[in-house]
Amino acid sequence: MLELDKREARLLENAVRRWEQEQLITGAQADQLRKTWSIRSTDWQTIALYIFIAAISCALMAFGSLVLDEKWIEIIRKKFSLTDGVIAFLFAVITGLLCYQGWRRNRHQPGFSLNRELFWLLPVLSTGVTVVYLGKSVHYFNGNYGLFWLLATVIYAVLALTLRSRLLWIGTLASLIPAYVKLTYYLTGDAPYFLGMNLPCRMALLAGIMILAARIMRNTNLYEPVKDITWSGSWLLFMLSGWLISIFGNCGTWQEWQELRQVHLLMWVFIFSAQCIAVLLLGLRLKDNQLRDLGIIFLLLDLYTRYFEYLWDRTNKGIFFAILALSFWQLGKVIEKRMKK
Numbered sequence: 001m002l003e004l005d006k007r008e009a010r011l012l013e014n015a016v017r018r019w020e021q022e023q024l025i026t027g028a029q030a031d032q033l034r035k036t037w038s039i040r041s042t043d044w045q046t047i048a049l050y051i052f053i054a055a056i057s058c059a060l061m062a063f064g065s066l067v068l069d070e071k072w073i074e075i076i077r078k079k080f081s082l083t084d085g086v087i088a089f090l091f092a093v094i095t096g097l098l099c100y101q102g103w104r105r106n107r108h109q110p111g112f113s114l115n116r117e118l119f120w121l122l123p124v125l126s127t128g129v130t131v132v133y134l135g136k137s138v139h140y141f142n143g144n145y146g147l148f149w150l151l152a153t154v155i156y157a158v159l160a161l162t163l164r165s166r167l168l169w170i171g172t173l174a175s176l177i178p179a180y181v182k183l184t185y186y187l188t189g190d191a192p193y194f195l196g197m198n199l200p201c202r203m204a205l206l207a208g209i210m211i212l213a214a215r216i217m218r219n220t221n222l223y224e225p226v227k228d229i230t231w232s233g234s235w236l237l238f239m240l241s242g243w244l245i246s247i248f249g250n251c252g253t254w255q256e257w258q259e260l261r262q263v264h265l266l267m268w269v270f271i272f273s274a275q276c277i278a279v280l281l282l283g284l285r286l287k288d289n290q291l292r293d294l295g296i297i298f299l300l301l302d303l304y305t306r307y308f309e310y311l312w313d314r315t316n317k318g319i320f321f322a323i324l325a326l327s328f329w330q331l332g333k334v335i336e337k338r339m340k341k
Contacts, residue, residue, distance in 0.1 A: 002037040009037060088133035095126040103163055120167040127155055127171075146182030153179050166225045173210075173233050180206050192252025200244035207238035232290050239279065239298045246272035247305065262309060273302055300327065 013034070020030040076082065082090075102119050135148040153175040160168035184194040184202055194202055214230040249265045251257035280295025282288070304324070 012037060084133045084137035088130050088137060091126050091130040091133065095123050095130060098123045098126060099159060099163060102165070106163070117165065117167055120163070120165045123159065124156070124168060124171045127152060127159075131155070144182075144186050146179050146184075146186050149175055149179030149182055160226065161223065164223045166229060169223075169226050169229050170233075173230065176210075177203075177206070177237070196250075198248065198250050198252045200241050200248060201250055204238060204241035204245060207234055207241055210234035211238060235279070235291060235294055239275070239294050242272045242275045243298060243301060243305070246302065247309075269302075269306065273299070276302055 016025075016030050016033050019025045020027060025033070077087065098119075102116070102123065105116055105119070131148050131152045134151075135145070141147060153172055156168050156172040156175055159165065160172055181199065181202070185191075188194050192198060197205065210230065211234040214227065214234050217227045217230060220227075246265070246268045248257050249260065249268045251260060276295050276299040278295075279291055280299065283291030283293070283295055
């Protein structure tokens, strides 16, 4: 098997995909060709990844201290008599300049670089400040925060597709979820149910729509990582929503859930277990490792959750954690064996 760096592997992948689209080779032959090379990884790449993760963490903490605290912005506002609308405009200009700088860097060096990709964290943060102060300038239209989360989602989506950025698209999906939640609460006047669904059920509906959209996107010419991120993120949200539904059912309030007997939630437990198995089988059928792994992980999470719900007060804790340790050890062995292959 050939060991290639990421750039060489991407070149071969593009060539095989092109041959498959032009029907020069069959899908089976394309899959066989993809198995003839692997991406070479080095310790330096791992170290660089950890350093960039530390940089992101520090940048987020700095942003929280400087911007979310608002003290320095308030000092500038009072000194120059700035309104919320003016601050929003200034940060919009900063966002435009950052996007232009990022576009120039990508144009001169079109290949993927983690360093250049993490640069898009700056436009993500500045766009967030722009939308927040724009909302403040109009008092969020009497508390309709979801509308401004939706505005941020649209801005991130346009920038991500235009500038071909993974990080901006992650920001798009991360903004879409609170936009959806806030809008449903606003439409119902903060009632616990929207169209008869509590929050986890609503999230499952959103996840289903996102999965359908990701499926449609796979047949388009969009930026390839956008399709992969949407597909993976949608299924993760779908599984998380199912897990929460298996715990809370369709209860709208904390008090309602506390008064409900666990036996009335068994139907949701069975549905979630079937969901995990179905996702696992779908991953095997589609040869999608992410779906397969999600099915396994959430099936284990389902088993442990049921233990805490039904058996925690009735069994020995040492036995439980021994079983937990053995199961994780076995899972680690399977992963290690797969990595060696």
